[in-house]
Amino acid sequence: MRFIAGTFDTRRGSWGVNNWRPRGAQNVFADGSARIWTTGFGPGEVRRCSGRSGQAEVLAIGCCLATREELSAARADAERGAWAAAMRLPGSCLTLVHDRTGLRIAGDRAGTVTVYWIPTREGALWATAAAPLAAFAEAEPNPAVLLGAFTVRGVDVLAADSHFHTVRRVPPGHVLVLAPGRQPRTEALPVPLAVTSFEDGTPAVRETITAAVSRRASVASPISSDLSGGVDSGTVTSLAAACGPLLAVTYTDARMGEQDDMRYAERIARDHPQITHTTVHGTRAGVQHFDGLQDPAVLPFTDTPSFTLGLLAIKAAQLGPATAHGSRAHLTGRGGDDVLEAVPTMVIDQYRAGHRMQALHRTAAFARTRRCALWPVLGQAARTQRTPYPQALAALAHTLNAGDDRTAQSGPGTSAAQMLTWCASSTATAWLTRAGRAAVADLVSARAQTAPPDITPGALHERLALELMGDGHATFDQISRQQWGLPVHAPLLDNLVVDACHAIPGYARTQPGDFKPLARAAFTGHVPDYLLHRRTKTAFTSSLFAGLRANAPALRRIVAHSLLAQAGLLDATRALASLDSAARGEGAPLAALHALIVTELWLATLPSARSTWWEKTTAPAQEVTP
Numbered sequence: 001m002r003f004i005a006g007t008f009d010t011r012r013g014s015w016g017v018n019n020w021r022p023r024g025a026q027n028v029f030a031d032g033s034a035r036i037w038t039t040g041f042g043p044g045e046v047r048r049c050s051g052r053s054g055q056a057e058v059l060a061i062g063c064c065l066a067t068r069e070e071l072s073a074a075r076a077d078a079e080r081g082a083w084a085a086a087m088r089l090p091g092s093c094l095t096l097v098h099d100r101t102g103l104r105i106a107g108d109r110a111g112t113v114t115v116y117w118i119p120t121r122e123g124a125l126w127a128t129a130a131a132p133l134a135a136f137a138e139a140e141p142n143p144a145v146l147l148g149a150f151t152v153r154g155v156d157v158l159a160a161d162s163h164f165h166t167v168r169r170v171p172p173g174h175v176l177v178l179a180p181g182r183q184p185r186t187e188a189l190p191v192p193l194a195v196t197s198f199e200d201g202t203p204a205v206r207e208t209i210t211a212a213v214s215r216r217a218s219v220a221s222p223i224s225s226d227l228s229g230g231v232d233s234g235t236v237t238s239l240a241a242a243c244g245p246l247l248a249v250t251y252t253d254a255r256m257g258e259q260d261d262m263r264y265a266e267r268i269a270r271d272h273p274q275i276t277h278t279t280v281h282g283t284r285a286g287v288q289h290f291d292g293l294q295d296p297a298v299l300p301f302t303d304t305p306s307f308t309l310g311l312l313a314i315k316a317a318q319l320g321p322a323t324a325h326g327s328r329a330h331l332t333g334r335g336g337d338d339v340l341e342a343v344p345t346m347v348i349d350q351y352r353a354g355h356r357m358q359a360l361h362r363t364a365a366f367a368r369t370r371r372c373a374l375w376p377v378l379g380q381a382a383r384t385q386r387t388p389y390p391q392a393l394a395a396l397a398h399t400l401n402a403g404d405d406r407t408a409q410s411g412p413g414t415s416a417a418q419m420l421t422w423c424a425s426s427t428a429t430a431w432l433t434r435a436g437r438a439a440v441a442d443l444v445s446a447r448a449q450t451a452p453p454d455i456t457p458g459a460l461h462e463r464l465a466l467e468l469m470g471d472g473h474a475t476f477d478q479i480s481r482q483q484w485g486l487p488v489h490a491p492l493l494d495n496l497v498v499d500a501c502h503a504i505p506g507y508a509r510t511q512p513g514d515f516k517p518l519a520r521a522a523f524t525g526h527v528p529d530y531l532l533h534r535r536t537k538t539a540f541t542s543s544l545f546a547g548l549r550a551n552a553p554a555l556r557r558i559v560a561h562s563l564l565a566q567a568g569l570l571d572a573t574r575a576l577a578s579l580d581s582a583a584r585g586e587g588a589p590l591a592a593l594h595a596l597i598v599t600e601l602w603l604a605t606l607p608s609a610r611s612t613w614w615e616k617t618t619a620p621a622q623e624v625t626p
Contacts, residue, residue, distance in 0.1 A: 001301065001478060002040025003129035004061050004094055008103055008178040009033035010123035022132065023615045029059060029096075033123070033180060034103050036096070040481075049075040055099060058086055062093030062113060063489065065215040084189050087175070090211060092494050094128055102179030106189065107172060110335065110493040111470030112477075115170040116162055117184060124184040126176060129303040131606065132613035134164035141165075141603060143569055144443040146305070147436055150595035152400075154423030154461060155393065155444055156451075160186065163304055172467055193503040198518070201509075204500040206522040210239055212491035213331065217243035220329035224249060224322035227277070229264030231516050231534055232336025236491060238527040240331055241274040247325045248275045251318040253282035255546065259538040264531060271528055278321045282543075287313040289547025293597070294554045296604045300482045305602040306475030310547075310594050315476075316483065323484045330480070334473050335492035338466045340516045342506030344419045346458035348385050350507035358507075365512030370416035380417040389455050392422035393448035400425060400441035403434070422457055428592035431578070436569035458506055466498065545585055548593070552583040555597055562596075563603045570596075 005022050006029070021027070025037035028046050038046060038061060047064050049071045050057035056078040058071065066074070066089045078086040078097045087095045087106050094113050097104045105126060107113035117126035118133050127133050134141075142165050148157040162169045170176045174186045193204075217223055217240045225237045227248035237248050250265040262279070269277035282288060291313035293299070299309060308315060322330050344366060351359035360378075367377040384392075418424065423444075432440065470493055477488045491497065501509065501518070509518040520532040548555065559579055565572035575596060582588035607613070 001129060001131075001303065002038075002481065003127055003132060003303075004036065004038050004041070005125070005127035005129075005132065006034060006036040006103075006105075007120075007125050008035075008123045008184075010178060010180055010182060010184065019617045020136070020614050021617055022127075023611075023613060028061070029098075031098065034098060034178075047071060051075055051079050055079050056083075057098050059096040059098070060089055060091075060093045061096075063091045063216075064089055064093040064095075065091035065212070065219075065494075084175075084192075087189065088192055088495060088499070090208075090215065090494065090496055092490075102177065102182075104175050104177050105170070106175040107170065108470070108493075108495050109172050109466070109498045110338075110473075110495075111172040111467040112474045112490065112493055114172065114471075114474070115176050117168050117170065117176055118166060119184065124176075124178055126178075130162040130164055130167045130169070131301075131303050131608075133167045134162075135608050135610050135613045137166055138608075138610070139164040139166045141606065143436075143564065143567060144439040146599050146603075147432065147564065147569060148440050148443050149305070149599070150426065150592040151429045151432065151440055152396065152423065152425050152444060154421065154457075154464070155396070155447055156460075156464060157443065157447075158467075159447060159450065172470065173463075192499050195505060196503045198504055198508045198521070201500065201504040202518065202521045204503070205497075205518060206526070208494070208496040208500045209235070209491065209522070210526070212494045212497050213239040214243050216240075216329055216331065216489055216491060217246070222247065222325055222327055223329045223331065224325055224327035225331040226251075226318075226333060227265045227268060227275075228333070228538070229261035229268070230333065230336075230537065231519050231531060232333030232340070232492060234264065234268050234333070234531045235336075235519060235523055235527050236331050236333045237275070238268065238272065238531070241272040242526075245274050245276065246331075247322060247327065248277050249280060249318060249321050250277065251280045251282060251314065253288070253543055255542045256538060256540070260536055261538050264534060268528060268531060280317050280321065282314055282317060285317045287317045288550060289314065289544050290551035290555060290597070291547065293551065293558065293601065296558075296601050299601060299605055300479045301605050301607060302475040302478045302602070304471055304475060305595070305599045306479060307472055307594060307598055308476045308479050309598045309601055312479070312483075315480070319480060319484050319486055323486055327486060330486050330488045332473075332488060332490050333492060334476075334490040335466075335469050335497075336516075336519075338462070338469050339492055339498055339501035340509070340519050342510040343458055343461040343465060344416075345384070345422075345461050346506035346510075348381055348420065349456045349458035349505065351381075351385060352456055353505070353507075355507070362507065362512050367416050369512075370419075372416040376415075376417045377420065380420045384420055384422055384457055387422065388453045389422055389457070389460065390448045390451045390453055393444055393451055396423050396425065397441045397445040397448060400429065400437050400444060403437060420457075422460075426592055427589050428578075428596070431570055431575040431596075433569055433571055436564070439569060462502070462506055466493075469493065541590070544590055544594075545582065548579075548590075549583045549585070552579065555579060558597055558600050562600055564596075564600065 025039045029036035047060045058075045074086040083097045116130040224247040269275045367374045473490045480488045564570040
């Protein structure tokens, strides 16, 4: 697994050469108290810009799309002390600013690149993956985080924690600050753009998305893309095709074929001479959800549990034409819902912003769309509006401890009123033992102690959804690189794209009864009109049910041998009952089952030996010790 790692000596002395480093790593930076290595990165993925005076320098590692002029401007900003501005580079990469005061390290806002760290006797050891740090520190997985991921909603389960005890996470939108003579700390990056209107913000949305796609297309050839026929993948593919030839891949199966995705995909491909279009039919290829999970030992490992494992065979078939094409970058529309759409609770943010009548009309439209009675929806919106977030978290913790499932939420049957709550438990809490409930309740209670009381529900849920998508994309990319040697890109999750889209409040960039009006406003005249006016969206639920049913024996074995159950945190019998219900096509928490399965596979394949990740150097130096 590729990652970036580094050390920093916070003492006022020379670090020297560390005698531990990532196995097989390349040293890309060594200056005084700081050392930085990369594992699995090519030379072109490491960019360093230093000033003549040597007062400040900027490193960008990963998919940095900045021009030389933009990188030099970032270095100049850093030299003036405006280090936050220096970290707003195009692309999706790790950004580091090194100057006389120390080192500042930041991932991206979506969490596709995340920074983790552990304290050492000398200072700090950090990396863009938590598992290597956990192996170094001999840290165990954090079961409360693992369980909380699929049993509660509206809770920042990770916050400054990680999937491991003692390994700390730098939340997206924050920076790790390492300075001589001071303890490591994290700071929130200032919001780069002021809140703007739909009309005023649309040009920036168009410019940043176009640049995110076109710059990738210009530096990688040949390229490929997903073309599902939806607005997001269709926009990305159309913008990429404007830059040159590409292979567009559409995946379908017997159930998805009943939808209109294929019609849109074929029309887009037909209207762009630069596109070579290929279709992969999963049913004919004999692949479906949850195939290939019989032997965990042969599965790829990712730094966090990955939903992609449940689609491994599908992704292998879907990306097969791209690898055969020799593609050097595969573009997807992942993240479109997170930047071009809005979460339901944005209606409460709208009310709080003073747009009360518009909020009431939006709430009524939301209730109609969900086919729910209006007054319960309005009542829940009012309760959420009046309740501070920390209070809602404390109430959820109490409910979990009490074993009361009356507020539990399920996926398909979740009502409109429930979707407007701050936070809630899911029906998967029924799988937890008393000890499991207590672990999740303690985590929620801890979050109640640190939650900002002035946060709004829409902004909170928007951020959590974005980070969930960012993590999902990161693990998909990790798997694709390991299994098929193909980097997967999500231009819509780039820093500058997120900044531009989220500068427009969610309630302003969407309208009741309309579908992604921001995409239509930004790209009319740049992508096909019929795509921007599409109102349908394909559901994959029936395909997921079919795959789960076909692979039920393998999935039952995974759950029956649950490591979480062996730890006394999960009642495997109850989880198996839900799995069996889903296999019969009955109502069941599909997302939670999917999450439980991939979490168990992650635990079963976790490489925890220090020697798996780290090696000693031959140079005599003091060891980094946790």
